[in-house]
């Protein structure tokens with residue numbers, strides 16, 4: 001198959017064996033919320049207006065606005081002109097043929113931090129969670145982990161149990177988001193590694209170990225407060241992952257959303 005040509009006006013190049021991850025601090029005071037809001041579609045604006053809490057509203061506008069600016073850099077299509085289509089369980093994707101028609105992305109946010117993952121031609125899912133101490137960890141784990149995973153957690157010293165649970169949780173959710181089902185599928189059906197010395201990996205999907213081999217999981221280091229995972233259905237390959245903060249991208253974007261090349 002011939003490689004798809006890069007769109008003329010795109011200013012970030014994404015190779016087929018690469019995953020680009022961007023992070024953003026949504027509560028930063030320097031975001032121009034009005035300008036970002038102007039890039040949203042009418043349904044996105046309605047969604048933001050329905051949010052009663054002003055902080056949640058601002059986070060949604062900044063998060064979506066930054067997503068649009070980011071995708072504009074990869075596709076060469078203006079942030080306002082991008083359209084999203086939604087899967088049965090709500091996963092947003094680029095609608096129609098814009099720039100690279102095989103550009104895939106996924107988004108996660110937790111307590112003001114947003115994580116964006118992009119790849120070409122492969123399903124991608126991301127999850128970021130702020131790490132809170134779970135007093136009822138055993139109960140939570142039993143509700144979303146397999147028996148094997150619960151036994152692994154119980155074998156760890158208490159302090160590690162908390163950390164390992166978040167690794168397990170974000171790994172499962174990233175896979176379910178890559179599949180597009182989200183939590184409409186029970187998370188215990190995706191079995192993952194969770195011990196401190198084990199690299200991030202999927203062990204089984206619905207009890208099928210061979211289905212797990214196609215997945216590549218990446219932990220993303222975001223400091224002690226957050227746990228984050230990127231999952232890619234990469235057919236057994238290990239793509240190159242790079243992670244950058246979106247504030248570096250913003251230096252190249254004018255207030256009205258147009259790109260300075």
Ligand SMILES: CC(C)(COP(=O)(O)OP(=O)(O)OC[C@H]1O[C@@H](n2cnc3c(N)ncnc32)[C@H](O)[C@@H]1OP(=O)(O)O)[C@@H](O)C(=O)NCCC(=O)NCCS
Nearest residue numbers: 088089090091092107108109127128177180181182183184
């Ligand atoms: C997807 C899901 C796991 C996200 O949970 P979360 O931890 O609260 O949220 P995250 O911050 O990690 O991700 C949210 C983002 O994921 C994306 N997303 C939404 N649904 C998704 C799905 N099914 N698969 C992948 N990504 C999805 C969106 O970009 C969303 O961002 P937005 O709220 O700004 O639009 C959860 O919403 C879910 O399970 N949804 C499916 C619900 C369902 O069962 N629907 C049945 C049809 S009604």
